Amino acid sequence: MSSMTFEQLDLEPILVRALADMGYVKPTTIQSQVIPEAMSGRDIMASAPTGTGKTAAFLLPVCQHLLDFPRRNAGPARILILTPTRELAMQIGQDARAIVKGTHLKVEVIIGGVHASEHLPALTKTTDIVIATPGRLLQYIEEESFDSRDIEMLVLDEADRMLDMGFINEVDRIAAEARWRRQTMLFSATLEGRGLMRFAADLLKDPVEITAAPPRSERKKINQWIHLADDPEHKFALLTHILRQPDVSRSIVFVKTRERLEELASRLQQEGLDNAWLRGEMEQVRRVEALERFRIGRVNILVATDVASRGIDLPQVSHVINYDMPRTPDVYVHRIGRTGRAGNKGTAISLVEAHDMPLVLRTERYLDEALKRRVIDELRPQHKEARVVSRKKKDKDRKTAAPKPKEKLRKRATKDKGRPKWAGAAPPRVRPPKIDDDADE
Ligand code: AMP
Numbered sequence: 001m002s003s004m005t006f007e008q009l010d011l012e013p014i015l016v017r018a019l020a021d022m023g024y025v026k027p028t029t030i031q032s033q034v035i036p037e038a039m040s041g042r043d044i045m046a047s048a049p050t051g052t053g054k055t056a057a058f059l060l061p062v063c064q065h066l067l068d069f070p071r072r073n074a075g076p077a078r079i080l081i082l083t084p085t086r087e088l089a090m091q092i093g094q095d096a097r098a099i100v101k102g103t104h105l106k107v108e109v110i111i112g113g114v115h116a117s118e119h120l121p122a123l124t125k126t127t128d129i130v131i132a133t134p135g136r137l138l139q140y141i142e143e144e145s146f147d148s149r150d151i152e153m154l155v156l157d158e159a160d161r162m163l164d165m166g167f168i169n170e171v172d173r174i175a176a177e178a179r180w181r182r183q184t185m186l187f188s189a190t191l192e193g194r195g196l197m198r199f200a201a202d203l204l205k206d207p208v209e210i211t212a213a214p215p216r217s218e219r220k221k222i223n224q225w226i227h228l229a230d231d232p233e234h235k236f237a238l239l240t241h242i243l244r245q246p247d248v249s250r251s252i253v254f255v256k257t258r259e260r261l262e263e264l265a266s267r268l269q270q271e272g273l274d275n276a277w278l279r280g281e282m283e284q285v286r287r288v289e290a291l292e293r294f295r296i297g298r299v300n301i302l303v304a305t306d307v308a309s310r311g312i313d314l315p316q317v318s319h320v321i322n323y324d325m326p327r328t329p330d331v332y333v334h335r336i337g338r339t340g341r342a343g344n345k346g347t348a349i350s351l352v353e354a355h356d357m358p359l360v361l362r363t364e365r366y367l368d369e370a371l372k373r374r375v376i377d378e379l380r381p382q383h384k385e386a387r388v389v390s391r392k393k394k395d396k397d398r399k400t401a402a403p404k405p406k407e408k409l410r411k412r413a414t415k416d417k418g419r420p421k422w423a424g425a426a427p428p429r430v431r432p433p434k435i436d437d438d439a440d441e
Contacts, residue, residue: 004032010039011060012067014102019056022098028053030212034185035061043207044185045200050158051337052212054187055095058155063096065153066105066128076147077108077122077130080178081155082171084162085133085307086111086284087291092131092157105129110146112136113284122146134162134170141177151178156203159188160330163195175203190330222340225372226350226360228381235351236264238379239323240271242349243301250294251319252302254326254335264323265303275301306331314338322350325359329366 004027006016027035030052038044038061048054062079071078081096083089093109100107108122110132122130123145130137140146154175156162162171175184184204188196191211200207229235242248253268255261258279265277276290276299294302295314302314306326317339326332332350340346350371352360364370375381 009035009060011035011064015060015063015067015099018099018101019060021101022095024056028057030054030210031057031060033210033212034058037208037210038062038183038185039064041183043183043204044187044210045191045204045207046185046187046210046212047189047191048187048210048212049189049333049337051340054157054212055092056099058157058185058187059092059096059099062129062153062155063099063103063105067103071126071128074126076150077127078150078152079129079155080137080148080151080153080174081129081131081157082134082137082162082174083131083157084165084167086113086287087307088158089131089133090288096129096131100129107131110137110140111284113282113287134167134174138170138174141174148174148177149180151181153183153185154178154181154203156184156186156188159186159199160190160193160196161188163193163199168195168199171199172202189334222336222346222348224336224348224350225374226352227374227376227379228383229351229353230382231353234379234381235323235353236267238351238376239321240268240273241376241379242319242321243268243273247318248300249318250297250300250314250316251321252304252314252317252335252338253321253323254304254306256305256324256327258305260324261303261305268301268303273301274299275303277303278307279305280307306335318347320346320348322348325350325352325356325363327359329363332363333367 006019006024006027007013009027009032011019030046030048034044034046034048034054034057038058044058046054046057048057058081062081066078081092083092089109089111093107096107105128106121106126107129108119108127108131110119110122110130112133112135119136119140121127123140137146141148156171159171162168184207186200186204186207191197191200191209227238229238239253243251243253253264253275255264258281261277261279265275268275276293278287278290282290290302291314293299320336320339322332322335326335336346336348339348350356350360360371
């Protein structure tokens with residue numbers, strides 16, 4: 001939080017009142033950085049992960065602009081906000097409606113997966129702010145049912161994610177359609193990568209660059225650790241054990257593919273662990289329904305692919321569990337950002353098999369911190385138990401089934417000089433990482 005107040009940011013009292021109703025008392029760091037620059041008319045390029053308050057950081061200057069320069073005639077949208085996922089679009093729509101509550105401003109959302117009739121107001125009625133996912137919006141632009149000529153401000157939210165999802169051409173074309181705009185703001189979890197920089201250079205004019213990496217103190221609110229799993233069955237046992245802990249009140253379990261999601265969701269169900277699930281290419285009605293069941297607490301477990309890892313605001317998620325490690329560290333950061341929000345404490349647990357260790361290493365390097373290793377007594381990983389506990393038959397059986405360590409891996413491990421000991425560059429069966437010190441259960 002910054003030391004400023006919303007009044008000091010020269011926002012209209014009607015907006016400040018709406019913010020108070022939303023429980024926003026003071027601007028967050030990113031809000032106090034972005035709002036004055038945006039209100040002075042500058043283009044913005046901001047690195048701001050979700051959870052920092054970035055949504056209001058662009059919505060507030062947008063709304064203030066619309067109030068400062070009221071429209072004279074009926075007409076199409078003056079502000080266009082592009083965002084990668086439907087959930088995020090709906091979330092921003094909700095926030096925008098809450099902010100403009102006391103004003104005459106109209107907000108519409110255009111997303112795929114819903115019937116075109118729901119978009120009629122955005123296409124035919126006077127609208128101020130349109131929040132859209134690129135695919136469906138472009139379709140309307142091509143059919144000439146959406147008019148982008150009145151757009152004065154363009155906001156690209158989660159630009160890195162839009163690029164990752166392959167929306168670059170769509171976004172380029174939409175930006176070209178909105179060429180009469182006077183201001184563009186780009187928000188991205190990170191401002192790294194050539195693709196993103198080129199994209200930003202094309203779309204922004206002399207932008208102010210703002211970095212709102214979450215301060216370390218905020219990051220520390222998320223307690224992170226990993227459990228080593230011997231194999232998929234062991235991993236499943238770890239998961240069900242964790243989900244049954246009393247402090248695990250609301251959790252999101254991330255998996256990497258749709259197939260795995262379905263399998264895991266139904267296995268958890270069989271174990272009596274009621275859950276809702278969320279993945280891409282899902283009918284909109286079912287998505288909303290799943291999110292709602294989780295949001296209102298009908299179920300306390302949400303199994304999701306990465307489509308849910310960004311942008312959606314689900315309050316009070318106590319635990320994020322990586323059942324599958326994410327492909328890249330920035331996805332890890334986004335996933336764990338679902339917990340520990342708005343000052344609450346959060347926990348992120350990753351269940352890793354030997355073959356995930358390179359991803360763990362990369363993540364640790366990216367975070368610049370080691371992830372704690374933890375052990376659950378009754379579910380100790382076999383490779384560790386085999387070293388410290390006398391062998392039980394079960395363990396023996398497992399051990400014989402274990403693949404022989406590959407020479408190649410061993411060689412690589414010895415080459416990994418300089419890496420921290422805990423890094424476990426080789427699969428645990430080959431060289432168990434030192435986890436004893438951190439084991440706390
Ligand atoms: P965002 O990064 O926009 O997804 O926001 C993260 C969370 O912080 C959401 O739950 C917002 O409702 C909340 N939030 C945003 N700005 C503020 C603020 N100034 N004060 C309190 N909560 C806020």
